[in-house]
Amino acid sequence: MSSVPPPLAYSHPGRPPERPELPEGVSPVPRWPAWTAPLALLAAFAAALVGSVILVVIVAATGGSTKHPPPWTDIVGTLIQDGALVVSAVLFARAIRRPRPSDFGLRATRWGPAVGWLLLTWASFFVTLLVLRGVFGVDDSAKDAFQELSKGKGAGIIIGLCLLVTVVAPLAEEVFFRGYFFTALRNWKGVPVAAAITGVTFGGIHVFNYVNDFNAVA
Secondary structure (H helix, E strand, O other): OOOOOHHHHOOOOOOOOOOOOOOOOOOOOOOOOOOHHHHHHHHHHHHHHHHHHHHHHHHHHOOOOOOOOOOHHHHHHHHHHHHHHHHHHHHHHHOOOOOOHHHHOOOOOOHHHHHHHHHHHHHHHHHHHHHHHHHHOOOOOHHHHHHHHOOOOOHHHHHHHHHHHHHHHHHHHHHHHHHHHHHHHHHHHOHHHHHHHHHHHHHHHHHHHHHHHHHHHO
């Protein structure tokens, strides 16, 4: 008999290893209660608010302006928000069972389909963006908006903000919204309802943030 564990012995080239079998009675899909989804989101908001207040106190104690805080506070504030989302998801998940990375959608996949879906998503994004710009008559002023938002910030701060917005924040939001929030709601009414509620919630939060950001530079 081979001494290689089954998940490796029966894997195929180009495919991720099969998931190891779970103990009897343990569901492969986490059975997180649906009511914990909004509760976890509120808990993350509360933790982020407390962290933001502490950040303001630190800025004031070090002689900085709380009305016009130094640029580094944008980075720290975003890290606090992202950390609050991830910690909230993990803590609520642990109330049911010890979570695994795969419970939040963090698992290996095949490169071919992944790249294909990535390109399709990008294409649909730009098509939708062009359509919405035509419908609402939005001018191509993204460059001007970036210049306003980056005014007075050094290269290091801008690079840090870009990394947060394009890497750290998306990963944290995926863990919480797609990993925990959507999964908990899926256990209630299935995929379509969970996807709709998650999408509206996620979009609503970001629309609110964008409105505040662009009002600040208007």
